[in-house]
Amino acid sequence: MSSAATVPQAPSFGRRLKRFMADRPIVPLVILLVALVVILQILRPGIVNERWIANTVKFAIPLAILAGCQTMTMLTGGIDLSVGTVATMSAFIMATQIVNQDPTVAFLLAMTPAVLIGLVNGIGVGVFRVHPLIMTLGTSLIGTGFLQVYQRTVIASGAKIPDFLNWLGTGVSFGFPNALLLFIPVAVFIVFTLNRTGFGRLLYAVGDNERATRLSGVRYWQVILALYILSSLLAGITGLLYIGLIKAPSLSLAEPLVLPSVAAAVIGGTSIFGGRGGYAGTIVGALILTVLTTLLTILQMPEGARRMLFGAIVLLVTAAYLRITEDR
Amino acid sequence: MGDRLPSLCHGRKTDAARPETGRTSEKPHALTTKPLLDATGVAKNYGAVAALRNASLSVLPGEVHALMGANGAGKSTLVKILTGAIRADAGRILIRGEARDVRSPAAARRAGLLPVYQEPALIPDLDVLSNLRLTGTPVEPFRAWVRELGIPDLDIREMARDIPLAVLRVLDLARALAVEPDVLLLDEMTAALPANLAEKVLEVVRRQGDSGRAVIFISHRFVEISALCDRATVLRDGQTVGVVDIEPGVEEKIVELMLGARIEKTKVATRAAGQAAAAPARPRLGVRNLRVGTKLNDVSFDLADGEVAGVIALEGQGQDELFAALAGSIRPSGGTIEVGGQPARFGHPLDAIRAGIAYVPGDRAEALAMQRSVRENIALPFSAALRHWGPIAMGRERATVLDAIKRLQIDTRAQGEVQRLSGGNQQKVTIARWIAADARTILCFDPTRGIDVGTKQEIYKLLRELAGQGKSVLFYTSELEEVQRVCDRVIVIFGGRVVDVFPVELADEPALMRAAYGLPRDAKEDVGILADPTQPSSPSPAGGTAP
């Protein structure tokens, strides 16, 4: 029997506060987010208005969904660097196929590369045990190559952004971005999957101790395959949303989101070593990064200094968050 | 307490006709010598869990000092603090009377303190020689110690990763001995060792005391303590509750100190005679001529419903492979496994689980998701199959899990992560999982390794209960005395073959020991048995009763 005993005397207020934060890691993150917004408001009084919030949310959503892909893969100790390519491919194929295809067909065509890349990633990581970093990097190279080959076949037909995606990406209803109509179900789905489904349990368990899950009857490759396909599908959907928001199909549309999506998941408290983390933190992480980008955009300073500040703040935020939430 | 290693009874102390008054005269007297190591008021908290509260330990030159306590009492934590592997929250440590702040294992080495931790500290991807260079250990003395410790043919160019666990632990010890430390700290050094190696280790450790150095020795085995140690410090709930001289009959006192109020639970629950199941017509699990690689050559036996069959073997006789094959974790290279009379093929543990066979590995770290909660760990098998990937019925799960927790009396006060539980409680979680999943057959591989006496009793009781409910249990143990308490029948494996099957009445320790070394049951018979281990008493497939 364990003889572990709880500390009898009441801990100090500071300790209690720290424990409170450690148990609810979302709280310090939200505080950090609010602090950034306040700084922004101080630097540019009046900027924090309804329209700005709507814009921030609009740009944070695609990042948050891709960061959701990272969160889930990171829980298993992996990473998915192909999300940028997958999103770009879906977006580009949608925008070019919609010109002379039925929307449903265009949608299915747009999601095909997502499924394929997810499948290949899943097989590589789950069956062949290739390191996810390398596997997803490789498939993203291959995907980009195919996209370029494909691009040449559609130069003549031009591109078009479907009205629905346009409405979803840029529209605002009653002060709320329409993109929330997509995001809220996606977020609920991810949170529910992680916390309340057998699959979610397995993601955590596989990332924590793969051998233990095997002895419990889990087939690793099934979990990993499903995971990477899911991740790719979400990335594909993000691509469609993003093309509605940016309205310019380019061959590198979503690539700039890849590193920030990893950063958002990490800032949100997901361990890159697996087994630890959750999606709520990631969403706040994505918001923090988006606000930070705004903050740096409007500050007048040389570009070099801007980038240095960005790196420094990301590091500072992550370090502070770790300090606050670790309980030992 | 039973004897694990009969040969130990002929060790130095017993030979010296241990005087009733306690220590032999060559030992320095406790009061006149300055302690080598003196720790007082050591405390360490992990969040809300107090691993140590007020521990003290004083070790004299030339003594072998036992550190005892129930699982989770804080023994390992104290060793880690003394050797700088973790930092204490409070406390004072004097080395040879001087206050020293041991900040890191490197600093501890310089201060003459050398530990062998519960987990091996060799770097898996370096060969043995590089490991020695890394720690600045002289090679020749190391080789000498390795030979002394019973491993004559070590290839020091071998990667640590490829060396079996038991040998690694011995190498760890040899590496510590080679630098001639003033204080050697051994944390459950013998727990994972086969009898032959353990014996050598005890011999060597005993000699350490003679040269004015000291050894701190942690073990849950009283037989080792009484054969080896001069004094014992007992920890309970992170506090030092007593220091006793080791003398005959002191075990009772130590148990009392260790368990405090929990004493009444330790009354040995001997196996109720009536509980032995009558051998049923159809065996639950049948193993026919099973072979795995070169380790397991030809094993056949049956396991009936309602039966606990013990497996006894020296280290590395193929028992690991046997269990792994039955659990579907590795593929046999020959022979068949039958479940309920039907041949079964296991390509993955899931196949075995589907057939109602659950495996509890000896190494807890292999079975648990350490960062997840007790609940998730217990419920893990439920989510394994594809069709259970959907939403979880939380209410039903909670009920099932709580039930299992209650049945095993798992202490879940350290909420959240399983890694915060002590070793014993972690072990219970690994078993609770299969109780909750209602597995029909449980393969337990040394489930009591490194577990305190109180918890051991609970596990024995549990296994008997399971048998009483008609489940079948295959139970490998490295402690011979457990056989008598738990098993209906004992299968002895040597050189990858079943060499004997005992009904429990005949399975006394000397007999088991002989069998485990591959010696024939009747000493008068020809010793040629060693050359042909297949011959003796191959069991009747129907099982339960041998001649």
Added chain:
Amino acid sequence: KSYTIGISNTVQGNGWREEMICAMKAQALASGEVAKLNIAHRNTDAAGQLEDIRNLISAKVDAIVVNPADPAGIKAGLEEATKAGIVVVAVDQAVTEPSAYIISNNQEQYAYLGAKWLFQQMGGKGEVVYMRGAAGASADSDRDKGFKKALAEFPNVKVAQEVFTGWQQDQAKQQILSFLATGTPFNGIWTSGIDNVIVDALVESQAPLVPVVGADNAGFVGQLNTVKGLVGAAVTNPGSIGGAGVTLALQILDGKKPAQQTVLVEPQLWENATDEGKAKLKSAADPSLSPEWPVSISIPDWTTYTKEQIVACKGPGE
């Protein structure tokens, strides 16, 4: 005659560069003098371009047409090529290697022309949003020189905001939306070719449609024709310069050396503030083109392919 021409380019996946490659292929095909194109087209830096150029030398091509990652950084490679008897033509940007021929868009002039027009539209005073390209790229710093030159001529024009879009659509859009949210007044926007998303952002957030200067990308030209109330100008920066580079290389191979080493293609400005400008824009617009492609798909006197050929994007032997 059947030449092998090597091509080296270091930015992939951007509409302008893709058009440039297609123009090279189309011109090679249309000329009838090229047997094979050997194209090294990837994302890399000057050192990587040196590698590609040297590989092309190993492949024993007759001429190399290169869009330099940096004017000075590939000097050594170009020199080696010339020594190996290979004709070297740099397109889009100048190079410092004296033996190379250069046919290039004038980047400094590109920025100067657009900025000057913009400042005039602003009435010679007010605040301008300056949306640059990629920090550290040499084309960007050339354009910066032109922009600064125009700025110096209009002392009452101030830069309200200077940002680097990295030539990325999504970043530019997020930046302009952030800027709009600050409520800072502004009177004009100069962009380094990431233009249509800027107009989109203005329209979406119902911000005042100030004059916008961009490049002749199909998307932006279309907007200049159709978006109500939008005043703006497209400065030509033809990707078809690649085709011109191939033509120049072939001329030199045929022994017709141009008078000077450097041929500069001067940019034109198409605005929709005057009727004359509107007409030019109308005729230039081409909705069938990919919005990232510049509409000036040919350069008179320099390219001979048809629109079908460049859009098909097929070189000899394909």
Added chain:
Amino acid sequence: MSHILRRQGWVAGLFALLIILFIVTKLIQPGYGSGDFGSLARAVLPYAFAVAAQTIVVIAGGIDLSVAAMMALTSVTAASMMAGASEEYALFVVPFVLAMGLVLGALNGVLIVVTRVPDIVVTLAMLFVLQGAALLVLDAPGGAAAEWLKATIVGTVPIPGLPDTVEAWLPKALLLLVVCLCIIWIPLRRSRLGLSIYAIGSSELAAFRSGVPVARTRIAAYAFSGLFAAMGGLALTMSTGIGAPIPGPYLLASVAAVVLGGVALGGGKGGLLGPIVAVFVLRLVRTDLTLLAIDPNVTAIIEGVIMVAVVMFGAFITMRSRQS
């Protein structure tokens, strides 16, 4: 024992692949000669240093996302210092820039140790910081390099007693690479520090318990990584004669080559030779693709497929040998 065999087996396999590729190259372009090999060596140079930088931290159980940015910063620093300066001044610039790489690399390590933020995040943040710093040093490509510095990677070295035909196949760039890597790697590999780097990568806990100063070792590994990256930055300046503030494609290439070279991303395993050979293989594949005039859009696919296929093949072999 089997481990050593397996590891060396991988490197030997890579060597075989390289030789096959050389033969293929010769078949495609019969005129492929020593001069072209010299070009290959020069192309390999910056990649090789980037890969060396990555290898050492990966062996130590980490990853360094800032190598390319570090190369850019050191390159622009060297180029801007040498611009307009005398030839002799470069004698000071080179050690200065190397020291700068060492210090900035150590800073990476210190930040990882002090903040306890995972290395992938720290070096990602440092990627932005170093990139920003590079832009502050030079906001557009520019600067210059001393002539003698540029000459150190051009041509071949006359080695007495060696026939010219052999000498021609020993380009200066290759010798420079071998010398720079060997004078650091071989003593390091044999030292206690080198062992410690392998140890913390293999098992940090076990290393700590063996008395390895884990924090110091990690900092040292990153410092060496910074040093190699600075060599890479200098190599860039030497070959182009300028400094460019935008990082080249060296980050992803370095990670890919490390894995192809048989270094496990988990740490503790592998050496420097494998990744360097892998760099040669990858560069030679690029050469062959150009010689064959393959459609450039397809080359990305081919390179990706090669990467994935080789790594999958490696995984497949290990899986097979684990089973048997």
